[in-house]
Amino acid sequence: MNKASSESGLSFYYGNEKSLISLIKEKTQLHNRNNITRTEAYYHFYKNHSEVHWALLAHMVSRNAGYQMTDLKGEFLTRLLNDEQRFPIYWALETANSLIFQDVYPQLLLYEERKRARRSLFHLLPGLETSAFMKPIWEHFWHSQESRILTMALIINEQNFIDDRVVHNNNHAKLAGIRVTRFNDLASRIETGKHLYRQLFHERLQPCILRFADQQPQIA
Template identity: 45%
Template sequence: MKNFSTFVYRGGGTVNFRSDAGVLKKQLKNALKSSPPPQLDNKEKKLLETIRYKTKKANQNNVTRTKAYLDFFLIHPEIHWALLAHLVSRNAGWNMTDLKGTYLPKLLTAKEAVDFYMFLERGNWLIFQDAYPQLLLYEYSRKRGEPLWHLLPSLNVSAFMRPFWERFWESGCSEEITKALIVNEQHYIENRVLNNSLYMHTVMDKVMFKLQELMSMNHILFPYLTPVQKRIKLTGGTVHHFTSVNKRVSLGRSLYDLLYSIESRLESIILWAESRPHTGSRADYWPELFLMEGNSSTPVSSSSPCRGLGRNKLFSPALTSAWDDWIHPHAEEGDWFTDCHVLRLLKKKPEKFSGEIEAACCQSLEEVHTAVQAKQTFFP
């Protein structure tokens, strides 16, 4: 198996943020200066058309984009962000299908479920259509043996990212480009989704409160296959303060550190991801508790899900059977990057996750189970 764990590739150098902060700040300030659009030749125009076509094709739904992230990572393991994005996108798919599973249809109205799906899908779609062209441009740069970063503005990529891709091309520091992509993706969706009035009143004020504050449905899971027991285990972290962009950046960095902290576990995570194609069903990682067949109208049994493991499985459908593909409007225009204050997000140390998540998952399921039972009893 390839060595997927090292932070450093190609150039063999690392970045010391303390000593390098002045240089990086200067590079970002230069990126803020407006410049005329590049004059493109026919070959460059054709390349941009190819990138846009491939991005649109892979951005059909959560299943296709999640697969595209993994496919890219397996070819370019130096781009750690692609693996992180694949795993987080799996979690987004599981959240989408939960809306048609055993529990949530009994707690949410049909409109609330659709609103929440649109919220999750829009964020998942936006991040992919912004990040995947960057990944493809890197791939084509490698194939041609020369950097093509001057094409980033033509792909509507934030000016924030060009200095980091240029630095990565020279240093090969996987850690820095990953952190930059985490900062970029979370700021990119901040006004397009999180602060968008379309979702603030329908989702953030109502549905997210129900699901996160009342029932703690906010875990990010990284399944992996243990080599000895040959069973699937879980590691991951829990989301808090989802509406804060700084907290989301910190979460992304914490998840990244967790993912790459133990080489043997990292390789087991990759092995599991390769062997279990993403369907959107939680049966992908927990078949003892979830199954794809069934429907959401079945009454919830009295036995708790984890303590009665295997006796009364929970319905978790595949994404393609739960939701039709959604035709998205074009991404909102504008560059989120307006000053260099975000540099501190790269230097600040994120929270360390223990990785112990299975007990918390079971507790969340118990809370949802109790809420559904109460509703069936008092509001049949």
Template identity: 40%
Template structure:
């Protein structure tokens, strides 16, 4: 994507090149964007839907589809906490804490990213750019040069990578680092990660009704740089020629309910009375309220590119990205275990 020297040049601190004062129409536009963001950030279902709707209108913004698919996975993990997968493994209090953590991280990303998407839509339609609006919407100064570069070059890969870096550094600075200090929850996370693949991100693809699963597992969730690398790998996987079109077709056809029944109805069911499948509830049935943790609203980028410039470099496509067999083995074991308990 970028040589190191060019990456360093882009990451220099910048100042707003627009007046600080609000104009009346500008104030109304910002209030509208904030209102739309609040409405879209009601829960995992609304966030996931907004990302897909945006991508359908603006397919050059690859990040929106990646965000949609990752948001689907966040929903799966939220409902796993109350389904056959984890409800008997985790104490109820830990389930609630994990849900709040997942909800807070994903809500913080939407709160930051969705206004950027709305600004892009406006800029694209009008052909005029008011870069100072980014800071007025509390978007990190890190993002300005990448939006500017995108309008000049149309480089979807670079913009997607910048958004991946920005959102992971944002939640690291505001949420993850503080949450990881809770040793009991951290212990549970590593237990789940090692034994159940709790940090695997899955992209259904292929032909109905037996969809295959592509994706990757994020090891070392407490390491922001590992999450950024994983995000870049997931992007390469999702937009791989063998994956992208059928995964998009799945997303457009299958409305997201956050139940894993959405992609494997022969294995999972949102009916708790089903005896032949694993119970994977819908989000609305088990988490009707989106409880979030408080987090500070602060700038993460201090103008030092040293810790992130290498993340702007391209990575080779993954040699292998199918997780179908692995997940079938894991699910078969869970079904056998559940059958013995009945």
């Protein structure tokens, strides 16, 4: 959405609502500087709102992307792959993670404000350029606190969000050469997200995962 259409959309909201939307967008831009700031923002949010399981999933996926991005610039892969081979992979990781953060972090901040203000705010989601698919999901979550349903919805929404923008972007055809099983397959990526979620919140694994997240700094 371009700036003109975004400003036109804001005309439907009251002054304080416009201010809140602007503040959320500013905070999102601030934390979307790089993969480290994104990863830290997800975990900080999860620590304050642990009912939103997706934030921990996003934190761990973002961590993993950081390790891969570091490897792509490291000593060994620079010997094995030339710049032309490494750049598309690095670009895909950075762009996909940045786009997902740009889309979902405003939703998280609006939920946080909804808790603080104790009044309905999800009607502001269109002003944050959020898919109409997510508004009833957030409303349902607010009343039910069913973490799994919200997580599944966000996995599906975010994978669809990046599908055309990154995975099937004609300017990024070289991504097809990455050795990731069925990366171009939307359904496969969604199933991978669901599988990771089940692992992260397994009752025996989660304490170890949280200790790791607390103790190990994000490197990229």
